[in-house]
Amino acid sequence: MMFFKVLFYVISVLLNLCDAVSYKNNILLKIELQNKDEFQKLQHMQDLKLWNDIPTENGTVTANVAENSKERVLQELKDSNINYTIMEKNLQRLIDSQTFNIKKTRAFGGGFNFETYNTLRDIESYLDSVEQKYPSKARRSSIGQSYEGREIIILIIRANIQQQKPIVMLECGIHAREWASPATCLWIANELLTKDHPLLEKYEFHIIPVTNPDGYDYTWNYDRLWRKNRKPNPDAPH
Template identity: 40%
Template sequence: MKVLLFFGLLAIALADNTRFEGEKVFRVKPVLDEHVTLIKDLAKSIEVDFWSPENAEQVTAGTDVDIRVPAIYLDLVYTMLQQSEMEHEVLIEDVQRAVDGQADTGPSPRAHSYTKYNTWSVIESWIDSIASSNANLVSKQSIGNTYEGRTMTILKLGKKSSSSKPAIFLDCGIHAREWISPAFCQWFVNEALTTYGSDAQMTSLLDQMDVFVLPVFNVDGYHYTHTNNRMWRKTRSRKSGSSCIGADPNRNFDAGWCTLGASSNPCSDTYCGATPESEIEVKNVANFIRKNKSVIKAYLTIHSYSQLLLFPYSYTYDLAATHNELMSIAEGASSALRSLYGTRYTSGPGATTIYPAAGGSDDWAYDLGVKYSFTFELRDTGRYGFLLPESQIKPTCEETMLAVKYIAAYVQKNLY
């Protein structure tokens, strides 16, 4: 492994790179323990961006690894791959071209569209508009501000009632760069409102239950991906004593906090934060769910990518007490999703289906007592990864609606 000699010589610190010309996304296929070691050594020596799994520590033999490599390191990586004889392919030839190619119909920064990746300011205006124009079915509530002072607003969908109704909690955009996720939450709200009264299932759902929708969880990070760095993942909080910014909100919940699959390094993309709920966004959501624990019967969180429908646990390999029921629901929902376009999802507990990851929102909600807790990893399986083109928003949201409606119908039938 002579290539290891290059690591120390060529490793340099990169500034926050907002352009990605010449960068590539590789899928490497480690099959030997020495391949795994090599990838981990590479990650320690140069700045690579793990797309799947989410950090070097989660790399195992026999599992594909998707990494974004800056242009200045391409020769090094190609040398490493050649000398190690590790199988690989290039998923994205030029990351900047893929970034530019996401917007299929050209930019429209001010007009909201359900088939575009809207900026935070556009989404914020949409939240106000959708609530005011559907007052009979929608109310909005601030659950607090983000680190940078932006308002976190929940939309409550449901027929008005004099007494509290059982509810489903749905959030999108925990990870800033997963743009298809907030697109789905907006799609869900619109679909629920426009089909109420004509779609029997949706009408029944909103008559009998409420749906709390948080359109963008990590608002600061999402805004930053539109203005500075498309590949940003974390929050934007600052910690004294560290020049690195943000924590991973989906490692910051108090569920096996900072053990498996999470990092205590503030510079890591999977940094668990200084303490559980150190991120104000996480604390705001956790406080809301705790406050409404008596009515929230299901928790759904939308991520990308990999086409997976996961459920607890991710922080341990132990099976959830209701494993069989959760697996049955996930498989039924995945089947409903597949019925539209043939998109195949894999179902199972997070730790064994994808990789162990402590501090996740779904595990935390489940341990709190929210029985039906699921994480969606939407399209695709790596061809575009986080850079899914806008042309795929509509089919992705349409099929995901079928899965969410399947879960909602199950929850509704098993309320009492």
């Protein structure tokens, strides 16, 4: 029985890959910057897809480059004396591996899993159940709809409904491809709900696990590296 369950997930992974944007033979770079001027140079390289809005504390950024642009981009980095390391020669291999591992974990797991990334449908199902499971602590509400008409859900967690307290706002899942953001917020919500946490004596938590549901769902089904929402914007295609 377990064999067929795993086989089903393997087949579903392969079917999803048929429709998805491919990053085959894209290279993944770690770029080491010496100053802000170098970062500005990177921002003007159109074929270099930066993964960072700003460099990390140690001055590094991550980026990917398409197969048909990599020789030109690498030469441009060399000409600018910017140090880099090729971390992966086929980015799609990493994406496929992540997708397979997530599906395998879900195949063996039961219920909502806080130890892996979850689809938008699973997240919404979990949020729908929270209010019934923790009626004295949790309230599920909506702050509106996305461009594609999806509900943007907010989870309000408080220990004493009658008592007003300062609000801690957590807005997660703004950038679609950053799956760790919704996962972190959901883990925090679970900690607050399942434990008598002292923070609830002082604060009320308003948590939006997926602020950009259209983009988040799109990264699961079509383009793993999609960053924005799904409202058409010719000036910012990605």
